[in-house]
Amino acid sequence: HFMKSAHREWHGVKLMVTAGPTREKIDPVRFFTNRSSGKMGYAIAEEAAARGADVTLISGPVSLPKPQGVTLVQVESAAEMFAAVADRFQQSDIVIKAAAVADYRPKHTYEQKIKKQDGDWSVEMERTSDILKTLGKKRTHQILVGFAAETENLESNAKQKVESKRVDIIAANSITAPGSGFQGDTNELTLYTKDGDVIHIPLTSKKEAAGKLLDTAMSVYRKSKA
Ligand code: CTP
Numbered sequence: 001h002f003m004k005s006a007h008r009e010w011h012g013v014k015l016m017v018t019a020g021p022t023r024e025k026i027d028p029v030r031f032f033t034n035r036s037s038g039k040m041g042y043a044i045a046e047e048a049a050a051r052g053a054d055v056t057l058i059s060g061p062v063s064l065p066k067p068q069g070v071t072l073v074q075v076e077s078a079a080e081m082f083a084a085v086a087d088r089f090q091q092s093d094i095v096i097k098a099a100a101v102a103d104y105r106p107k108h109t110y111e112q113k114i115k116k117q118d119g120d121w122s123v124e125m126e127r128t129s130d131i132l133k134t135l136g137k138k139r140t141h142q143i144l145v146g147f148a149a150e151t152e153n154l155e156s157n158a159k160q161k162v163e164s165k166r167v168d169i170i171a172a173n174s175i176t177a178p179g180s181g182f183q184g185d186t187n188e189l190t191l192y193t194k195d196g197d198v199i200h201i202p203l204t205s206k207k208e209a210a211g212k213l214l215d216t217a218m219s220v221y222r223k224s225k226a
């Protein structure tokens with residue numbers, strides 16, 4: 001079959017994908033989260049599985065069905081996502097971090113629902129760990145792909161993330177460009193590689209964008225094995 005032979009090099013490749021938002025609890029009824037739908041990460045996982053990769057999808061809370069043929073690990077918080085990713089990092093060949101991980105979480109989480117009182121309330125926030133940056137420091141053979149969600153200065157911020165996170169590819173995503181970003185079924189991406197290549201993926205379905213991103217990841221992986 002043509003498609004199968006075209007993607008033969010994906011067979012048996014261990015791919016870990018993260019997707020969706022994280023959810024950072026304040027109390028049993030309240031949390032902080034973000035606008036990520038998980039669609040881009042799920043499209044990557046699904047397309048890679050169709051190509052024959054051995055896919056593990058680490059997902060924050062989303063309302064999407066489990067893609068066929070992937071191992072799904074559901075998490076809530078940034079800390080849970082960190083633990084799930086760290087557990088499976090050593091045995092991964094390629095890691096694609098499409099998740100929109102919270103940068104801050106409430107410093108205290110309460111066991112009981114906080115009752116409202118007269119006057120204002122402020123919640124103290126603390127930083128979460130940067131999962132991708134930690135992987136960048138710990139990597140041995142793994143190919144690392146991150147995303148950059150930006151509202152301005154897309155190119156300079158993305159290039160900076162390639163360096164600071166020590167990844168092979170940053171997929172830069174303008175979350176304000178029409179048809180692009182968090183909620184819809186389409187996306188426009190620009191891939192920045194650590195070798196200085198710039199690959200533009202014009203506005204298309206998230207499925208097709210996923211395929212093109214996987215093509216670039218595979219070419220970096222192939223080179224790393226050569
Ligand atoms: N990321 C991560 N862990 C975090 C925050 C981000 O692994 N705690 C990953 C995301 O999954 C993404 C990449 O880092 O692949 C870039 O995320 P982004 O939010 O664009 O960048 P940040 O480094 O968090 O910087 P900022 O939000 O300030 O732009």
Ligand code: CA
Nearest residue numbers: 100101102103
């Ligand atoms: Ca961030």
